[in-house]
Every structure is written in C-alpha cells, then in structure tokens.
Amino acid sequence: MLKTYLTNIHRPKRLSEIDWENNLTVVNRITISFSNLIDQIFKLLSALQTYLLIHFFEAKSERDDHKIMADLQTGDYDLNHGLQDHDEIDAKIEEIVSSGEKFTDEEFDIADDDNAGDEHARVPDQTDDFSFIGDGHEACDIAQGGLGDCWFLSALSSLAQDLPEDAPLRVKDIAVQRVLQPEFNNSEEAREAGIFKFKFFRLGEWIDVIIDDDLPTRKRARPSDTGEWWVPLVEKAYAKFSGSYEKIQGGNTCWALQELSGGITVELKNLSKGNAQQAAENAAARGISLFKVFYHIQNRALICTSNLGDGGNDVITNGLVHGHAYSLLRIDYVMKNDGETVKLVKIRNPWAQTEWTGEWSDHCPNWEEVSDEEKERIDFAVEDDGGFYMNFEDWIGEFEMFTICMLPRLDPDDEEVASDDEARARDRRVIGTFVPGESSPVDVQELQSSFNEPSMHVQAQLKVDPLYGKPTRFVWIQFLLDSKLKESRYIMFNLYEADDDTPEDQKLSKREIRSLKKVNPILPGGQDGYVIDYYRHNGFMFSLDAPKRYIIVGTTATPEASEEPCKFMIRTVGPQMELAHLE
Structure with missing residues (x-):
C-alpha cells in the first residue's frame, strides 16, 4: 500500500536537476517584494523536503523488496544440503556383500564410449597379484596411464605423500584415510564381492561413491610396482563422481584438491620469472619470506604446481613437461658439507618418470657436496620415479601456476590442530x-x-x-x-x-x-x-x-x-x- 501511494506523488527532480538559477534569481531582484522572496524560499524547502522523503521511502522500499531465499540457513560443520542418504548407502553395501555374488555397478556403464569402450576387464582378470593397499600408500605408488588426468593424480600424490615422523600435524593422514576407506577396501569381503567404496567432498559434505572392480585396460592409472591397485580404483571412483572418464580427461587441480580433502583452495596463476621475482621482492620488503611461508604450511596444506608452457605434453624443456601438473612433496633446508644452506623443493611428475634436468636434479654434481646422512634425512635417491629436487628459485621461476589447499581443521595463524x-x-x-x-x-x-x-x-x-x-x-x-x-x-x-x-x-x-x-x-x-x-x-x-x-x-x-x-x-x-x- 505504501509503495503504491508513493508512486502517485508528484516526483521532484533530483537535486542536481533542479533549476536553482531560475529559482534563485528572485534573490537578486531588488524590486521583488520580501513576501515573494519568502514564498520562493518556502517552495524550495518544500521541494527539498519532498525529495528527501521520496528517497527515504525508496531506500526502505528497496530493502523491503528483497526476495528472501526460502532455504537460507546458518550453521557449523553439520549444516549441508543433504545431497546423500548415507544410511541408504551403507544398507546397499551390506546387501551386496551378503549376497555372495560379484557386484556389477549398473549406475556406471564402463563400456560406454566416454569410459572404457570395449577395453575393460575385472581386476582379477587383469592380474594374478592383486591387493588394494599392501605395504602402505605413498606418492610413488601413483603412475599415470593412458588417461590425461595428471591434475587429479598430482593432487592425489600431494595427499598420499608420507608426512615426516616428527610432523606435529597429522591432518593429511586423516584426510587420505577418509578418501581411501582402507578398512573396508582392504577387507576380504570387498575383494570377493568386487565392491569398493570411496568418499569425495561436494558442497560441504562427504559423498560415498561405490564402484565395482571392472576397470579400463588402457585408459587408467597403473597399479604400483608392488601390485597395489588403490590408485586405478580411486581414479574410477572419481570418474564416476565426476560423470565419466572423459570428464576427468584434462582438468584443474583446484577441483581435485578440494574434492579430495574438503579444504579451501586458492590459485596463483599466470606467473612468470619476472613477476615471480617481483612478488618475492615485494614480500621481502614487507618482511615476509616466500620460502618460509611454504615451509611453514607444507604439513598443513596440499600444494600442486603446473608448467603452462606452450605446445602441450609433447614439449619437454629441461625435463619439465609443458601443460602438465605436478605435486609438491617437500620443502626443506639442505646443509652442504661446507656449512652453506640451500633451499630445495621436491616435486613429483605423476607420469612416474621424466624429471627435471637442471640444478639439483638427480644427477647434478651439487649432490657431491651433501653428506650421505643429509641425503637420507631428506629422502634423496637417484631413481627414475618422477620425483626430483630443484632449488626454490628455479621452482618459482619455471612454474606458472600454484594451487594451495588449506586443510579444513586448521587456521593459518593457529599452531594447534583443533579437537x-x-x-x-x-x-x-x-x-x-x-x-x-x-x-x-x-x-x-x-x-x-x-x-x-x-x-x-x-x-x-x-x-x-x-x-x-x-x-x-x-x-x-x-x-x-x-x-x-x-x-x-x-x-x-x-x-x-x-x-x-x-x-x-x-x-x-x-x-x-x-x-x-x-x-x-x-x-x-x-x-x-x-x-x-x-x-x-x-x-x-x-x-x-x-x-x-x-x-x-x-x-x-x-x-x-x-x-x-x-x-x-x-x-x-x-x-x-x-x-x-x-x-
């Protein structure tokens, strides 16, 4: 009613549009009577009052007009949209396991052209040596196969990397256990039924994804050298979670890091040697060391890095693959025999091969200046496994994109893991x-x-x-x-x-x-x-x-x-x- 009434009031011009000169000429006319002058002033004051009144009610009306979202809610960790009925999933798994029959996932057609087509088989038909996780999961278990999902596998490597024994924060361990569900997936009943369960994070809740053991024979990650199949199995679960294997052919590490950890991801992109150096200088001017920042958060965050050079994966410069995602496994100070300290980072290529050939690479003479004890401390080994060291400055200069995922139980200023x-x-x-x-x-x-x-x-x-x-x-x-x-x-x-x-x-x-x-x-x-x-x-x-x-x-x-x-x-x-x- 109020809004309807106001629209019928004669609307004055905006203050900037009122003809002040015409209205105030009366002040300059000596011949004008005092009463006329007062009358003009009252008219102007009346117009101003009406103008302010109109705009007061406009502001109120604007706020009254807000459409309220019917489902707006505020809460803590337990608040979500209820995307999945977890009790229903648990009941379905129990029914499948107790049936005594091999599980076939009718919800995910492995023979679809967007998945494996005709090139697929159950895991027991692809190998005689099968286990889910045998001697423990680690980043070196991950080897990319015929699928272009380096962005997902590099994120998985960051999550699966073992923490140092003296690391006070075990949040990574909790996160990877949640995703891989090893207690169930390593069980004999899971293996016999050919059913595996994983969890991924979507819109604030952990979603259960159930798959069978029918995997592509070519377009998938490779099992580990010790016969562990957890990587190709979690890869299939993520393909189902995302819609198909084709959907995870090429992607962004932000997606994978967040959906694997439930963390908060930020992306630094379009870096170059020039602006990376400038960023380091700007940080130093404010008393901030970029190396110390990364060193401090490495056990409480997941970090992936990408080389965005032109030409795609067919172009390799100094051992670095263009258009390819890598995982950051370690940041550390390394002591040389003469007492000098160098800042190094350990990177891993999810191909499990093709490594950096520059300074501090596997065969670089610099390692002759480092003691065996120091090499053992930082887990240095000359192996063609995709893992390599490089100095911090080269890492900042050679890679154009960095994705940092702060794990959810931590605050960057907080020193303790919350209960x-x-x-x-x-x-x-x-x-x-x-x-x-x-x-x-x-x-x-x-x-x-x-x-x-x-x-x-x-x-x-x-x-x-x-x-x-x-x-x-x-x-x-x-x-x-x-x-x-x-x-x-x-x-x-x-x-x-x-x-x-x-x-x-x-x-x-x-x-x-x-x-x-x-x-x-x-x-x-x-x-x-x-x-x-x-x-x-x-x-x-x-x-x-x-x-x-x-x-x-x-x-x-x-x-x-x-x-x-x-x-x-x-x-x-x-x-x-x-x-x-x-x-």
Missing part, C-alpha cells in the same frame, strides 16, 4: 539456493549489470575477533556451488568492511553496499576492483583487521540463460569468527 568438536564449531557455513531471475542473474550478461542488486545475490555478515592479540589476521573464505566438473559457471564474490553506520543483522541496500570499502583478497592476487571469475571451488585468503565486521556478497550465473536453481555454500574455517546470513 573434533572444536573443528566442527570452527567450520562456519551459510547455505541456500540461487534461483535465476528471482535471487540470481539469469546469465553472465545480467551478472555484469546486476551483481550489486540485493535481489540478485546473497549477503552474509562475518565478525572477526583478534587471534593471539594481533590486530590483523588471515581469514580463508570459500564459495561453493552445486556444479560438477566442466560445467561452465561464473561467480562474483566480494567482501566489504562495515563501518559504524552499517546496519547490523539485515540485508543492505544497493546504496549501502556502494558506500562501503571493498576489501581485496591477498590470494588469489590481481583481484582489485570487481572481478567475474569462472567457478572452480573458489577460495580466498584475506588479511582482515580485528575486531571488525564484514559483509560478504556473492552471486553466480551461467554463460547462457538458465532457469536451473543452484545450491550454494559460503564457508569459513577458523577460531574466533562468526558467520551469519542476512535477509
């Missing part, structure tokens, strides 16, 4: 569903023009308290969508610093959003201003003042017009923070 209960409480989430045309743009063209419209995005409020008394802290935030691998989708995700005048616990108007200071992420870099990015389980790392309140604004759209709803989750992991949706 299970505390870890669940730290994982703060907002979920809902975008409906194109109602609560999100219908396509990327509309996204460009309407991303700040409150009816076209979700808003959340983030309250950040100090950690260890520091006035600033790193905060990781993730924007997840119900979008599968190679489904094209774009996002707009922005963070604003609230001020004293910013309303609390309610969705802001377009005008209120525009009045706030936008905060750009540290990672990924180059996101100054407003950026439309393609979706890839996008994560962001911010350096935020504390205590402080922030407003998150996120939305998504497809390249072409679509009416298909899209579930989403905004997620942050860490202590001393509160996240809540606004409506």
